[in-house]
Amino acid sequence: MSTYPLPIRVAAGLATVTVEQTRQLPAQLLGLPLTVASQALQLSMRVQQQITELAIRGDETLSAWQGTEDEPEWATFDEDEPPPPAEQRLVNVAEPTDGSDVLAEYDGMSLPQLRGKLRGFSADEVEELLEHEQRNENRVEFVRMLTNRLTRLRGED
Known part of the structure; x- marks a missing residue:
């Protein structure tokens, strides 16, 4: 064998x-658009990830300089607002008629x-609503909500 x-x-x-590559070219051409699109999407996702990482690091840096509010002034909660006067309440507790506490409209409420x-x-x-619920339908969600509200109200006194 000669060298x-x-x-x-x-x-x-x-x-x-x-x-060899020329013989395989027709088969490769069929998958070429899909390969190019896939690589473009991968590149796009990498760029988006890097931009998001940079934004997060920027937020951390800026918040260290600026400081953060404990509670934004626009945020209000139910406990922050005074309760409406008794005459504006939409559901009133009815007077007992047969020895048990009958509550107007309560039984039909969702x-x-x-909650509203x-x-x-x-x-x-x-407390009257809670006792009524426990004596009658005793729905777990209603009992839990009424108990939590009663605890909060008693804690405020």
Whole structure:
């Protein structure tokens, strides 16, 4: 076997690879758009990740310089507002008629309706609602909400 110089051997190898790649080209062309799109999406996601990481680090740096508010002035909570006057309450506790506490409109309320109106009740009224619920339907969610509200009201006294 004769030894050819390195440049000739490299040229022959390059020609062989070129012929093989040319034969496989039609099959590769079919998948080329999908490959290009996939690589573009990957690059886009990497760039977005890096931008997000930079923004997070910038937020951390800026918050260290600026400081943070404990409670924004626009944030209000139910406990911050005074309860409405008794005449504005939408559901009133009815007077007992047959020895038991009958509550006007209460039994027809849904949980969100009760939650919306509960803030206007005094501790005694909430206790009355709780006793009524426990004696009648004893719905777990209602009992829990009334108990939590009563605890808060009693803690404020």
